[in-house]
Amino acid sequence: MSKVFAEDSVGIVTPQIAHFSEPLALACGRAIAEYDLVYETYGTLNASASNAVLICHALSGHHHAAGYHSETDRKPGWWDSCIGPGKPIDTRRFFVVSLNNLGGCNGSTGPSSIDPDTGQPFGAQFPVLTVEDWVHSQALLADHLGIPVWAAVVGGSLGGMQALQWALTYPERVRHCVAIASAPKLSAQNIAFNEVARQAILSDPEFHGGNFQAEGVIPKRGLMLARMVGHITYLSDDSMGEKFGRGLKSEKLNYDFHSVEFQVESYLRYQGEEFSGRFDANTYLLMTKALDYFDPAAAYGDDLAKTFENVKANFCIMSFTTDWRFSPARSRELVNALMAARKNVCYLEIDAPQGHDAFLIPVPRYLQGFSSYMNRIEI
Amino acid sequence: MSKVFAEDSVGIVTPQIAHFSEPLALACGRAIAEYDLVYETYGTLNASASNAVLICHALSGHHHAAGYHSETDRKPGWWDSCIGPGKPIDTRRFFVVSLNNLGGCNGSTGPSSIDPDTGQPFGAQFPVLTVEDWVHSQALLADHLGIPVWAAVVGGSLGGMQALQWALTYPERVRHCVAIASAPKLSAQNIAFNEVARQAILSDPEFHGGNFQAEGVIPKRGLMLARMVGHITYLSDDSMGEKFGRGLKSEKLNYDFHSVEFQVESYLRYQGEEFSGRFDANTYLLMTKALDYFDPAAAYGDDLAKTFENVKANFCIMSFTTDWRFSPARSRELVNALMAARKNVCYLEIDAPQGHDAFLIPVPRYLQGFSSYMNRIEI
Numbered sequence: 180m181s182k183v184f185a186e187d188s189v190g191i192v193t194p195q196i197a198h199f200s201e202p203l204a205l206a207c208g209r210a211i212a213e214y215d216l217v218y219e220t221y222g223t224l225n226a227s228a229s230n231a232v233l234i235c236h237a238l239s240g241h242h243h244a245a246g247y248h249s250e251t252d253r254k255p256g257w258w259d260s261c262i263g264p265g266k267p268i269d270t271r272r273f274f275v276v277s278l279n280n281l282g283g284c285n286g287s288t289g290p291s292s293i294d295p296d297t298g299q300p301f302g303a304q305f306p307v308l309t310v311e312d313w314v315h316s317q318a319l320l321a322d323h324l325g326i327p328v329w330a331a332v333v334g335g336s337l338g339g340m341q342a343l344q345w346a347l348t349y350p351e352r353v354r355h356c357v358a359i360a361s362a363p364k365l366s367a368q369n370i371a372f373n374e375v376a377r378q379a380i381l382s383d384p385e386f387h388g389g390n391f392q393a394e395g396v397i398p399k400r401g402l403m404l405a406r407m408v409g410h411i412t413y414l415s416d417d418s419m420g421e422k423f424g425r426g427l428k429s430e431k432l433n434y435d436f437h438s439v440e441f442q443v444e445s446y447l448r449y450q451g452e453e454f455s456g457r458f459d460a461n462t463y464l465l466m467t468k469a470l471d472y473f474d475p476a477a478a479y480g481d482d483l484a485k486t487f488e489n490v491k492a493n494f495c496i497m498s499f500t501t502d503w504r505f506s507p508a509r510s511r512e513l514v515n516a517l518m519a520a521r522k523n524v525c526y527l528e529i530d531a532p533q534g535h536d537a538f539l540i541p542v543p544r545y546l547q548g549f550s551s552y553m554n555r556i557e558i
Numbered sequence: 559m560s561k562v563f564a565e566d567s568v569g570i571v572t573p574q575i576a577h578f579s580e581p582l583a584l585a586c587g588r589a590i591a592e593y594d595l596v597y598e599t600y601g602t603l604n605a606s607a608s609n610a611v612l613i614c615h616a617l618s619g620h621h622h623a624a625g626y627h628s629e630t631d632r633k634p635g636w637w638d639s640c641i642g643p644g645k646p647i648d649t650r651r652f653f654v655v656s657l658n659n660l661g662g663c664n665g666s667t668g669p670s671s672i673d674p675d676t677g678q679p680f681g682a683q684f685p686v687l688t689v690e691d692w693v694h695s696q697a698l699l700a701d702h703l704g705i706p707v708w709a710a711v712v713g714g715s716l717g718g719m720q721a722l723q724w725a726l727t728y729p730e731r732v733r734h735c736v737a738i739a740s741a742p743k744l745s746a747q748n749i750a751f752n753e754v755a756r757q758a759i760l761s762d763p764e765f766h767g768g769n770f771q772a773e774g775v776i777p778k779r780g781l782m783l784a785r786m787v788g789h790i791t792y793l794s795d796d797s798m799g800e801k802f803g804r805g806l807k808s809e810k811l812n813y814d815f816h817s818v819e820f821q822v823e824s825y826l827r828y829q830g831e832e833f834s835g836r837f838d839a840n841t842y843l844l845m846t847k848a849l850d851y852f853d854p855a856a857a858y859g860d861d862l863a864k865t866f867e868n869v870k871a872n873f874c875i876m877s878f879t880t881d882w883r884f885s886p887a888r889s890r891e892l893v894n895a896l897m898a899a900r901k902n903v904c905y906l907e908i909d910a911p912q913g914h915d916a917f918l919i920p921v922p923r924y925l926q927g928f929s930s931y932m933n934r935i936e937i
Contacts, residue, residue, distance in 0.1 A: 207813035307813040367798035367822040368790060374823045375786045377815060378830075382779040384763055389815075400761040407754045408787055411747060419746035425853065432851060434586035434686040436756060436768075436843045441850065443746040444753045451757075464815045471820065472811060474804065503882075 182250040187263045189221040189246035189270055192256075194286060197323045203281075203316055206309040206472075213295070216320050217286030218242050218278035221262060222270035224326070230558035231326040232268055233317060234258065234277040235334030235341035238409070238466045239458060241285035244277040245270075260541035267549035268333065272558055276324060281316045282308045282465045290461030291392060301461075303389025308465055310337075310473045314344045318352065330556050331355035332492075335538035336505065337466065340473045343513070346492040347475055355556055356492040357549075360502050360538040362509035363483055363516070364474040369504065372412055373467040376405035380460045389461050398460045403451035405463055410450050415501035415534030419443060483516035493523040495552045497545065499537040500530045525552055561629040566642045568600040568625035568649055571635075573665060576702045582660075582695060585688040585851075592674070595699050596665030597621050597657035600641060601649035603704070609937040610705040611647055612696060613637065613656035614713030614720035617788070617845045618837060620664035623656040624649075639920035646928035647712065651937055655703060660695045661687045661844045669840030670771060680840075682768025687844055689716075689852045693723045697731065709935050710734035711871075714917035715884065716845065719852045722892070725871040726854055734935055735871040736928075739881050739917040741888035742862055742895070743853040748883065751791055752846040755784035759839045768840050777839045782830035784842055789829050794880035794913030798822060862895035872902040874931045876924065878916040879909045904931055 184190045194217050202210040219242050224231060234244050236257075245262035247255055262268045262275055279287040282305065290305035297304075321329065332345040332353050339361025346356040365373070380386055383401030387394050414422075423443035432440060439445045479485040494517050498510035507528050517524040527548040531537040537545065563569045575596050581589040598621050603610060613623050615636075624641035626634055641647045641654055658666040661684065669684035676683075700708065711724040711732050718740025725735040744752070759765055762780030766773050793801075802822035811819060818824045858864040873896050877889035886907050896903040906927040910916040916924065 307815070364804065366795055367802040367804065367820070368793075368795040370804070370820050371786075371790045371798060371822050371826055374820075374826055375783060375790070378786065378827070379758065379783055381815060382783070404754060404758055404761070404783065407750075407757065411750045411754070414747075416745055416747040419750065423746040425743065425746065425749070432586075434847075436686070436760060436847065441746070441749050441753075443750050447750055447753055448757070468813075468815065 184247065187265045188255065188259070189263050191250070192219050192221065192243075192246035192248065194219050194242055196286065197320055199316075199319055199323075203312070203319070205306050205312045207306050209306045211281070211288065211306065214281060214288035214316075215286070216278050216281065216288075216316065218276055218320065219244065219246075219256075221245050221275040221277075222273050224274040224324070225558065228326050229328070229330060230273050231321075231324070231329050232273045232275045233321070233329050233332045233345070234262070234268075234275060235313075235317070235332065235338035236277070236280065237334070237336035237338045238470070239454070240338065241283060242277050242279040242287075243285070245275070257539065260539070261546070261549060267546055267553050269550075269553065273330065273553075276320070276326070278317065278320060280313050282462060284459035284462040289459065290389070290465065291459045300392040302392055303461065305461060305465070307468050310340050310344045310469055311348060313341055313469070314348050317341070317345070318349060321352070328352050328354060330558055331357055331553070333357040333359075334361070335359040336361060336535065337470055340470075344473075344475065346490040346494070347486065350489055350491040353492040355495065357495045357497075357552065358513065359497045360499055360505050360510075360535055361513070362505040363476060363512050365471055370471050372408060373471055375408050377464055377467055379404035379408070380464060386460060391460065397455070399455040402455035402458060402460050402463060406454040406458075407447045407451040410447060412504045413534060413536045415503065415532060417501060418533045421532065422446075483512065484519035487517055487520040487522060490520070490522060495525045495527070497527045497529060497538075497548065499533070499535070499545075500528065501532050502535045502537065504535040563626065566644045567634065567638070568642050570629070571598050571600065571622070571625035571627065573598050573621055573627075575665065576699055578695075578698055578702075582691070582698070584685050584691045586685050588685045590660070590667065590685065593660060593667035593695075594665070595657050595660065595667075595695065597655055597699065598623065598625075598635075600624050600654040600656075601652050603653040604937065607705050608707070608709060609651060609653050610700075610703070610708050611652045611654045612700070612708050612711045612724070613641070613647075613654060614692075614696070614711065614717035615656070615659065616713070616715035616717045617849070618833070619717065620662060621656050621658040621666075622664070624654070636918065639918070640925070640928060646925055646932050648929070648932065652709065652932075655699070655705070657696065657699060659692050661841060663838035663841040668838065669768070669844065670838045679771040681771055682840065684840060684844070686847050689719050689723045689848055690727060692720055692848070693727050696720070696724070697728060700731070707731050707733060709937055710736055710932070712736040712738075713740070714738040715740060715914065716849055719849075723852075723854065725869040725873070726865065729868055729870040732871045734874065736874045736876075736931065737892065738876045739878055739884050739889075739914055740892070741884040742855060742891050744850055749850050751787060752850055754787050756843055756846055758783035758787070759843060765839060770839065776834070778834040781834035781837060781839050781842060782827075785833040785837075786826045786830040789826060791883045792913060792915045794882065794911060796880060797912045800911065801825075862891065863898035866896055866899040866901060869899070869901060874904045874906070876906045876908060876917075876927065878912070878914070878924075879907065880911050881914045881916065883914040
């Protein structure tokens with residue numbers, strides 16, 4: 180008997196690969212000669228191709244945003260709470276495209292892919308990418324799929340930055356930009372946390388200057404530490420407190436340094452270990468640099484309103500009260516700049532205890548506001 | 559010509575060592591057979607020994623809190639802004655004692671000391687200590703110095719926890735307890751940051767299970783990462799932003815992972831490297847565990863008011879608005895519990911942009927409030 184998926188699930192989905200054989204010029208001055216982008220689609224593109232929505236992923240995300248890869252798949256895609264029939268990004272109306280970014284480690288060409296020039300993994304030779312580079316490659320994917328204009332480009336966190344960059348780089352190709360739990364640029368503290376993560380990876384003796392694959396090893400310790408420190412910033416102090424408090428794994432203290440004593444330690448170590456087994460260290464470095472570099476207002480004398488002067492999109496900005504990675508204040512910077520630039524902008528600040536991660540969680544008020552915005556988009 | 563110190567400096571100070579040859583029983587069930595405590599004193603003990611103030615240090619602190627060790631010393635002790643003639647802890651009135659805690663790495667017996675039983679450094683064999691253990695050892699130092707009752711026990715951060723523990727463990731021996739930028743216990747997030755720091759050290763291949771001294775190496779990378787992550791939590795997002803913003807070290811981006819690009823990266827790496835050259839990794843682990851374990855209310859069913867029922871001290875609690883490591887809310891927990899227990903408590907919340915580190919900085923309103931409280935203490 181075949182598994183029955185929930186009515187609001189997109190069900191079984193199959194990743195596809197688009198190959199691009201024209202070189203892509205990058206912000207760093209180099210180019211990628213040829214590359215693959217892996218992507219999934221949910222829903223059906225209408226005849227006028229007016230109902231396409233692009234999903235941009237965050238630091239550790241990928242193309243598998245909704246549905247299941249098989250009937251035995253235990254977990255759906257990472258944004259399944261927001262994509263599907265009747266969900267905020269309603270696949271009865273929209274044709275949804277979700278890709279793994281260039282430089283990723285889930286099927287798109289990235290540092291762990293084989294460099295056709297050498298027959299070896301790119302490793303440290305893979306170029307550093309920027310949010311703009313991603314948007315350029317996503318535009319080529321849109322061409323490939325026959326999508327001249329996106330009904331909406333949508334993303335949370337680093338994904339929100341890509342959505343904003345789309346509105347800036349291709350004003351004619353984005354009707355709506357939805358940036359959730361995002362920011363116009365990183366703060367010094369944000370960069371500092373990224374730097375700790377990078378140093379953890381770079382200083383791991385098994386990193387081998389980025390060419391660890393050739394050595395047959397993984398900088399597991401570095402990746403684990405990077406993920407642990409990242410994870411702390413994704414949760415609010417309160418949500419950590421509620422989830423773990425000062426709960427102990429066993430009845431008494433061990434008075435040593437190795438034992439896992441508090442539940443929060445156990446959770447972090449598990450998260451770190453699990454991540455270090457599935458994510459590429461060079462991709463992690465690359466993602467943190469793309470975050471650090473994102474600063475569209477830099478070219479406009481730090482005037483964010485001026486930066487947005489020529490965008491044509493309508494904007495929906497959402498933030499979460501307990502998010503301290505990209506706090507509501509960072510979203511309000513965007514909203515204020517967009518208002519000053521006389522753009523259409525909706526803003527929703529959602530009272531949620533989960534911190535930055537709230538954008539991945541089906542918080543009712545969030546789903547409601549998100550649905551309400553998406554439902555108004557004409558197709 | 560000899561150097562002239564500022565009028566409000568305690569001038570040249572000389573560390574002293576007290577040796578204790580009676581075993582000290584510890585919370586972990588083990589004992590230290592014999593040990594040294596290194597300490598400094600500033601000011602003069604009066605005839606009735608009623609003017610003694612104990613300074614308790616925080617994670618990376620030590621006994622050298624004020625003054626200079628020589629005329630060529632470029633930097634004074636770590637709390638020189640608060641200790642000296644006319645300063646909040648006024649050495650014209652008070653006899654100030656500042657020690658390096660047991661387990662430290664600045665002269666008191668700790669993991670890097672030679673274990674007399676083996677002739678080798680203690681390393682991993684050094685017992686895990688608690689705030690209570692420290693307070694017991696400090697009480698023995700008080701006996702050694704002829705101080706039956708402290709006019710005040712004073713500390714910031716982890717030092718504040720020791721001050722609180724003094725009031726709890728030796729209610730008859732503390733007249734005033736001053737706990738600054740402190741908390742009644744760590745939150746899950748606090749523990750999580752400590753756990754990242756510990757894992758950074760423990761996973762450094764040069765840690766050698768704590769016995770790195772025997773191997774002639776230092777787990778420098780681990781200590782550096784631990785300090786970097788710690789340092790982020792000592793500063794506020796705003797103060798980091800003001801200090802570094804998104805300032806670049808050179809004019810343009812490098813598009814690599816190794817270069818120091820943003821000023822905040824350079825600052826953190828410097829802090830981390832400098833620290834890793836002077837601090838003992840085992841002491842760092844020990845300090846973070848003492849922080850994690852501190853939870854005096856645990857023995858009272860988490861009832862903090864009940865915990866303080868039998869204390870006799872008067873309390874001065876101070877916090878800083880932008881401190882997110884031990885936020886004002888954590889200090890208010892203390893104040894509320896002390897009020898519920900009908901104790902005398904003063905509370906001062908100081909508007910300061912510097913985050914947790916503010917307790918080390920001569921913020922005028924802080925110095926003023928601190929002085930005002932200390933000046934009222936009868937001697």
